[in-house]
Amino acid sequence: MPQATVHLLRHGEVYNPDGVLYGRLPEFHLSELGQEMARMLAEHFSARAAQGANIVHLVASPLTRAQETAQPIAEALNLGITTEDRIIEAANYFEGLHVNKGEIFRPKHWPMLRNPFRPSWGEPYKVQAARVIAAVQDARLRAIELGGEGAEAILVSHQLPIWATRLSAEGRPLWHDPRKRECTLTSVTSLVFDDAGNLLRVEYSEPAAALLPGASSTPGA
Numbered sequence: 001m002p003q004a005t006v007h008l009l010r011h012g013e014v015y016n017p018d019g020v021l022y023g024r025l026p027e028f029h030l031s032e033l034g035q036e037m038a039r040m041l042a043e044h045f046s047a048r049a050a051q052g053a054n055i056v057h058l059v060a061s062p063l064t065r066a067q068e069t070a071q072p073i074a075e076a077l078n079l080g081i082t083t084e085d086r087i088i089e090a091a092n093y094f095e096g097l098h099v100n101k102g103e104i105f106r107p108k109h110w111p112m113l114r115n116p117f118r119p120s121w122g123e124p125y126k127v128q129a130a131r132v133i134a135a136v137q138d139a140r141l142r143a144i145e146l147g148g149e150g151a152e153a154i155l156v157s158h159q160l161p162i163w164a165t166r167l168s169a170e171g172r173p174l175w176h177d178p179r180k181r182e183c184t185l186t187s188v189t190s191l192v193f194d195d196a197g198n199l200l201r202v203e204y205s206e207p208a209a210a211l212l213p214g215a216s217s218t219p220g221a
Helices: 032-050 064-077 107-113 125-147 159-169
Strands: 004-010 054-060 081-083 151-157 188-193 199-205
Touching (some): 064 081, 125 159, 159 188
Parallel strands (some): 004 151
Antiparallel strands (some): 004 188
């Protein structure tokens, strides 16, 4: 039996009619569909708890969309929400701009595109992975403290930090094509640890897959 599991949960769909890269901007709330996704995730984790999963710790990024995704889970599992700055969205130079080639490839932005491997337009992938992994390890230890052997924690975060963390955990290069991230809205990337705190495996699931058709696909959201 694994000592602990930490689930990295991506938030639900955001109300973003202007199609901007909202990044760390405040007051971007879940859409009606995003709220439905959050409720479905709450039902998913409630069902797991009813089947014996020992989910004892709930953490969320400080951004509104993450907090709103965590709330139904908190109510369903009777858990408080711990706010964790280290799992916030990645910093991005293009924050607040419309996400399209016409805008991003304007000459004034060219200096920010000089190194896609870092990437030069935002927070380095390795920095994102390092901060989230540190938060994951703290959540793992807290879950064990609260629930003992087999305890589980949920961290509600954002697509890019989750994906960078998964790539790092699996020993893969951090540079990637954003269109090929396996991290849909309200997907669950689970890091399963042994009793020495070593990563045993990474699991991935999409409990709200039925709600994904037609959902927003704004990159970096």
